[in-house]
Amino acid sequence: MVKYVLLALSLTLTACQHKPETSLYQRLGGESGVEHIVDGILYGIEHDQSIVHHFADTDIPRFRRLLIEQFCELSGGPCKYSGVSMQESHTGFQITQAHFDALVNHLITAMQQQKVSVEAQNELLAILAPMYKDVVYR
């Protein structure tokens, strides 16, 4: 019984699976979509007492521009990230797992607000999650 339901479930799901023609960048909403997502993250950071202190000396407009560039490039958009490596930019801030989790929550909230599809959200998370090792406890 369990086996058949599972089989049916996986067949239905894989049957629906087609690689969309459009790039992740487009499915995130293109230029304005990525900008809104990044602004959503900035809003989340600004209102989060647990992590806002990390950004006390940060040049926010520059940080915003670099995050937009980075998300745009990683999602297959027409941009080139001009900032420094993740390891370099996050060393010395004592960023913990809780801080990282908090930022992921702000990213998810921002994508939900932008009505990004679950598939596109997961695709972006899949790209960003492995950066964990370059960002925390450095």
Add this chain to the structure above:
Amino acid sequence: MKKVLAALGFLLVSPYLMAGSKVIATGGATTIEGNSGGGIVPWATINGYSSSDEWSVNSFAGRVGVDDFTLDSLGVGASFNNQWELSFARQKFALDTIGGELRQDVLGVKYKVAGELLYTGLPQISIGAQFKKNRDFALPSAVGAGDDSGYEVYVAATKVFFDAIAGRNLLLNATIRSTDAHQTGLLGFGGEGVSRKLMFESSAVLLLNYNLALGTEFKQKPNQLGFADEQHWRDLFAAWFINKNASVVLGYVDLGDIAGLSDQTGFYLSLEGTW
């Protein structure tokens, strides 16, 4: 107006703040034995939403209702640093057609040794121990169990694969448990000719979105008590993580033969609160 909005916003985010930083659903559900996992299989996940340097508490109530038996579990747990988990569960297994009941307490501890569920290529790996004590031992003793208490140790590896099936995230878990329990300990431990065995358990869960998940589990059982066959357990479940404070799991379970009564299938329902 701004003040009203701010107040409203605060009300909306305040329970969320109390619940810790981890991403929703990453604390898993709570098993019938009180630890973080699916319904019957403990995972490497740490219960609740405490991330680094945070702590959280949780409590749950679950019921498994199969043809001739009803298992009620109630428990509480605490976790710290997304690393330590302590849990206590009290189980009552009612023998609806045979008559009587078997009660058992389960004290559990789990420690995350490596990996991060979401963020590392290496799966999250945890080790755990459970101390179980029967509160009714007449029947287990009569059917051949040697001991009214026992311990189990397990290693679990769990990982979430983002964007795995049709754009959805997939959680896979494998657990190896060392045990000498009969029917998870409800029918006692050890006895003549009974040895400690390594059992394999697994779970696969598809996260449809942040709040809804569909899963299935398999739990190998040792079958060492002569008087009646014990079979592997299976289940299918749907979990609804309403928010970081509440979740509901509804499932279909197949527990095989129990105490000579065959084909025990039925439902599973569990409610959990996390703070």
